[in-house]
Amino acid sequence: MANIPYMKNELFNVGKPKVYKGRQLDEIAFPIGGIGTGMISLGGWGQLKEFEIFNKPNKGLFFNYTFFTLYAKQGDQKPVTRVVQGPVGGTYTGWGSGVTRMDGSGLPHFRKCEFIGEFPFARIEFKDPKMPLDVSMEAFNPFIPLNDKDSSIPVAIFLFHLSNPTEDVVNATLFANLENKVGFPEVGKGVIEFKERENVSGLMMTTKKHAEDSPRFGSLALTTTWKHLNIQTCWLRSGWFDTLHNFWDQASEHGELEENRETVEAGDNATDVGSIGLKVSINPGECVTLPVFISWYNPNFEKYWGGKATWKNYYATIFSDAFNVAEYVGKNFDRLELETRLFKDSLFSSTLPEPALDAISSQISILKTTTCVRLEDGTFYGWEGCNPGSGCCEGTCTHVWNYAQAMPYLFPNLERSIRTADYSFNMSPEGHMTFRMPLPLGTMANAGFHAAGDGQMGGIMKVYREWLISGDDDWLKSIWDKVKMSLEYAWKHWDMDKDGVMEGVQHNTYDIEFHGPNTMMGSFYLGALLAAEKMARYLGENDKADEYHRIYESGRKWMDENLFNGEWYRQEIRPAQGTVEELKYQYGEGCLSDQMIGQWYARMLDLGDLFDPDKVKKTMASIFKYNWKSDLSEHANPQRIYALNDEAGLLLCTWPRGGRPKFPFPYSDEVWCGIEYQVAAHLIYEGLVAEGLAITKGVRDRHDGVRRNPWNEFECGNYYSRSMASYSLLLALSGFHYSAPEKKIKFSPVVNKDNFACLFSVGSGWGMYRQNAKSAQIEVKMGSLTLKEVGLPFSANTRGIILAGSAISATAERCPSCDTCCDYMSISFNEPITIKAGETLIVDFEC
Structure with a gap:
C-alpha cells in the first residue's frame, strides 16, 4: 500500500450505512422521486429543500410553509410541539435578511438529529428531552430493480415512526402542510379540495389558470392512508406574519387546526397552503407509523431548449392526476415498501x-x-x-x-x-x-x-x-x-x-x-x-x-x-x-x-x-x-x-x-x-x-x-x-460476469473471500451471492435465473449441489484454460435449472 495515505481498515472494512450529524447535515439534499418524474430533495435536518417536479431542474425552489409538525401530549402534562426537523444549520445570513421564516425555521425544532442514508431510504432520528415520544422519519420513492414502472412513480413517501417510552398514553397529531404551487412559475387560481377515497384521503391541488394541454397544467396531492384526520384546506389569508402565527398557535395549543373541508380557490398570482393532521393515541410501549404521501402530476413536458415541442411524460400515460398517483401508492403501499426495502436490505447486507x-x-x-x-x-x-x-x-x-x-x-x-x-x-x-x-x-x-x-x-x-x-x-x-x-x-x-x-x-x-x-x-x-x-x-x-x-x-x-x-x-x-x-x-x-x-x-x-x-x-x-x-x-x-x-x-x-x-x-x-x-x-x-x-x-x-x-x-x-x-x-x-445467451454466471470475489456477500442483478431476476470457505449460494430475491453453468472461485471438489431443498446433478471441473494458475471451478448442469424468487442454489465443497 505504498503511496496510499489510508490505513488498511479504512479501505477494507465492511461497509455500513453512513450516519451524518452536525455540520455534515448542511449540504445534504437526498433525492426522492421516480425515474423520469423529477424529485423532492430532503435536507439534512429534515427540511423539504427543493421541489424539482415541474419538468426541469429548479435548484433552490422550495414551497412556502411546507413542513411537518408534531404535537404530543403525555397524560395530563403540558403538550410539546416541534417542527419535525433537527436544529437549523447552514448559513444564518440568507440574502442579508437572516434565515427564512417560510419553512418554519423560527419555530421550535427537535434539539438533535442524525441522518442515515441507505438509498433508496433516508432515515432521520430526532432527539428532544421534552418530547414524550421517540421519533424518526423515513423517506423514499419505490426503487425495485427490473420494475421500471413502479420505480417511475411521481411521489415522495414519508413514514413517521412514533414510539411511546412513557407510562402514560400520549395523544399526538402529525401535521403535514403543502403549498399549492401548481402552474409554477405561473401560479394562481389554484384549487384545493378535500378528497376521501378507498385507499387514501387528503388534499387535491389543481389550477384553473392553465388549460389541460399547457406545460403549466398539473396537480399535487397531500394524502395518507391514515383514517383519523384533521383537515384544513386553506390557511388564514392575512398580512404580515399572521398566517404562520395562526397555524402555530392552533397546532401547538390544541393539537388541532380549525377544521375546514370546503373547497377553496386562490386569487390570480396567489397561492394557498393546506394541511392534513394525522391524529393518534399511543399507549405505553406502543409504536405507530404514520404515512404521508406528496404526489405530483405535470403531464406535459415542454422542450424548453432549442426548437420548442411538447409531449406527455411517461407517467402521464399511466396516471390521470396526482390523486390517482396517491391512490395507486395507497393501494399497493405494502408491496411497494416491502420490495423497495428488500432491495435496500440486500444492497446493504453486502460485505x-x-x-x-x-x-x-x-x-x-x-x-x-x-x-x-x-x-x-x-x-x-x-x-x-x-x-x-x-x-x-x-x-x-x-x-x-x-x-x-x-x-x-x-x-x-x-x-x-x-x-x-x-x-x-x-x-x-x-x-x-x-x-x-x-x-x-x-x-x-x-x-x-x-x-x-x-x-x-x-x-x-x-x-x-x-x-x-x-x-x-x-x-x-x-x-x-x-x-x-x-x-x-x-x-x-x-x-x-x-x-x-x-x-x-x-x-x-x-x-x-x-x-x-x-x-x-x-x-x-x-x-x-x-x-x-x-x-x-x-x-x-x-x-x-x-x-x-x-x-x-x-x-x-x-x-x-x-x-x-x-x-x-x-x-x-x-x-x-x-x-x-x-x-x-x-x-x-x-x-x-x-x-x-x-x-x-x-x-x-x-x-x-x-x-x-x-x-x-x-x-x-x-x-x-x-x-x-x-x-x-x-x-x-x-x-x-x-x-x-x-x-x-x-x-x-x-x-x-x-x-x-x-x-x-x-x-x-x-x-x-x-x-x-x-x-x-x-x-x-x-x-x-x-x-x-x-x-x-x-x-x-x-x-x-x-x-x-x-x-x-x-x-x-x-x-x-x-x-x-x-x-x-x-x-x-465480486468478479461478476453473466451471459444470458449462454445461461452462465460467474463470481470471483477479491475481498472477504471467506465471508462474502453482494447484490447481483440481471435481466430476468436479482438477488444475492454469498460464499464462505466451504460453500457458495446464489439466492434469487425477485424474478428468476435460468442457468446451465456456474463459475465459482473454489479448487476443491463439490460435495453437493442443492436447489430449493433438492439435490441437483451437475459436472464440476477446474477452469478449462488452466490447471494450476487459479482456483476456479466450472459447474455444468445436466439440464438447465431455474432458480425462482425465494429459492437458493447451494454448492458445498470438500474443503
Whole structure:
C-alpha cells in the first residue's frame, strides 16, 4: 500500500450505512422521486429543500410553509410541539435578511438529529428531552430493480415512526402542510379540495389558470392512508406574519387546526397552503407509523431548449392526476415498501468495503433525479447533468453515458430503450452516429458535426452488454445491421486502411478532437471489434466475425509495439493539417487516466485482454502513481474546480516525463468523479485493489455533507450521470460476469473471500451471492435465473449441489484454460435449472 495515505481498515472494512450529524447535515439534499418524474430533495435536518417536479431542474425552489409538525401530549402534562426537523444549520445570513421564516425555521425544532442514508431510504432520528415520544422519519420513492414502472412513480413517501417510552398514553397529531404551487412559475387560481377515497384521503391541488394541454397544467396531492384526520384546506389569508402565527398557535395549543373541508380557490398570482393532521393515541410501549404521501402530476413536458415541442411524460400515460398517483401508492403501499426495502436490505447486507458500498449506493440515486427523463413511450432520455434551472448537455450523450453502469443491470429495459433509439434515430445512412439524440423522439439526427469515436465505439460494446444481460436475440437481430454499419464507419473515417488503429480526427468526451493513434479511442475500437465478433459468430456470420478479429489482432499488435513507452500508452499525434506544434488540445506523451477505458469495459464484459496484460497492469499502476494525488494543495488548476486544497483526487492527465503541451486538452487538470470510479474499478480488475479503493475513498471523502452533498457528485452540472460508473466497483469486487445467451454466471470475489456477500442483478431476476470457505449460494430475491453453468472461485471438489431443498446433478471441473494458475471451478448442469424468487442454489465443497 505504498503511496496510499489510508490505513488498511479504512479501505477494507465492511461497509455500513453512513450516519451524518452536525455540520455534515448542511449540504445534504437526498433525492426522492421516480425515474423520469423529477424529485423532492430532503435536507439534512429534515427540511423539504427543493421541489424539482415541474419538468426541469429548479435548484433552490422550495414551497412556502411546507413542513411537518408534531404535537404530543403525555397524560395530563403540558403538550410539546416541534417542527419535525433537527436544529437549523447552514448559513444564518440568507440574502442579508437572516434565515427564512417560510419553512418554519423560527419555530421550535427537535434539539438533535442524525441522518442515515441507505438509498433508496433516508432515515432521520430526532432527539428532544421534552418530547414524550421517540421519533424518526423515513423517506423514499419505490426503487425495485427490473420494475421500471413502479420505480417511475411521481411521489415522495414519508413514514413517521412514533414510539411511546412513557407510562402514560400520549395523544399526538402529525401535521403535514403543502403549498399549492401548481402552474409554477405561473401560479394562481389554484384549487384545493378535500378528497376521501378507498385507499387514501387528503388534499387535491389543481389550477384553473392553465388549460389541460399547457406545460403549466398539473396537480399535487397531500394524502395518507391514515383514517383519523384533521383537515384544513386553506390557511388564514392575512398580512404580515399572521398566517404562520395562526397555524402555530392552533397546532401547538390544541393539537388541532380549525377544521375546514370546503373547497377553496386562490386569487390570480396567489397561492394557498393546506394541511392534513394525522391524529393518534399511543399507549405505553406502543409504536405507530404514520404515512404521508406528496404526489405530483405535470403531464406535459415542454422542450424548453432549442426548437420548442411538447409531449406527455411517461407517467402521464399511466396516471390521470396526482390523486390517482396517491391512490395507486395507497393501494399497493405494502408491496411497494416491502420490495423497495428488500432491495435496500440486500444492497446493504453486502460485505463490500465501506468506500465502495458508499459510492455504489449513493450514486444510483442519480436515476431518481432531474438528470433522467422518460419519454411518452417509456424510452429513457438523459441529460449529462443539471444546471440550477435547466438540464445540462442534452441527448443521452453517448460518450458520457458510456461510463454509467447502474441502469444496465438494475433496469435493463430502460438501458435497451436508449440503444434502440440510438440505432433508430441517431445514425446517418453512411453509419455516422451523432452523440446527442434529438427530440421529440423520432426526429432524425443531423450528421453535421464529428461523430464521437468513444461514444460510437462504446455504443457497440453497450449493445453487447445489453444482449448479455437480457439474452434477447430478437432485439439484437432488430438492430444488428446498424450495429455493423456503426462499427464499419470507422473504416471510412478513422481506420481507412483497416489495420485496427484509429488514426483520423477523433471527437471525444473532452469536447475536443484527438488527432492520431491513442488507446483511449483505440481500446474502445478493439473492444467494439471483439464484441462485434462475438455477436456475429452467434448470429452465424462467421466471415464477418473473422474480419473483425483480424483487424482487432492487427490493431492490438501495433498499439502494444508503438504506443507503450514502458509505463503507459502515449498518443502519437498526427495533425490532419499543419504541424504537431501548431495543433492544440492533445496529450501526446502524457499519462491519460482514460487511456484504458475500453479494457475496463472488456473486463466487465469478460472479453479478455485487449492488449498485453502485463502492459495493461503496468499502465494502470502508472495512472495511480502519477495521476492520483492524496493532497491537491500544490496542484495548479486554471480549469474547472471539483477538488482542491487538502482533498484527494485523480487528475485527468499528467506529464511525468515532460512534454506537456503549452495548451493541453481542456479539462486535463480537472478531477472527474466518473473517471475516478472507472479507473478505480479497473485497478481492482488488475489486482490493484487497495489502489482502487483509495481512489474511491478520496471521492467519497470529498462528499461528506460539510463541503458537498453526498448524493450529488457534480461535473458539468448536478447529479452527473458519469458517476454511475461507481456500479462497476460492485462488478469488479465480486468478479461478476453473466451471459444470458449462454445461461452462465460467474463470481470471483477479491475481498472477504471467506465471508462474502453482494447484490447481483440481471435481466430476468436479482438477488444475492454469498460464499464462505466451504460453500457458495446464489439466492434469487425477485424474478428468476435460468442457468446451465456456474463459475465459482473454489479448487476443491463439490460435495453437493442443492436447489430449493433438492439435490441437483451437475459436472464440476477446474477452469478449462488452466490447471494450476487459479482456483476456479466450472459447474455444468445436466439440464438447465431455474432458480425462482425465494429459492437458493447451494454448492458445498470438500474443503
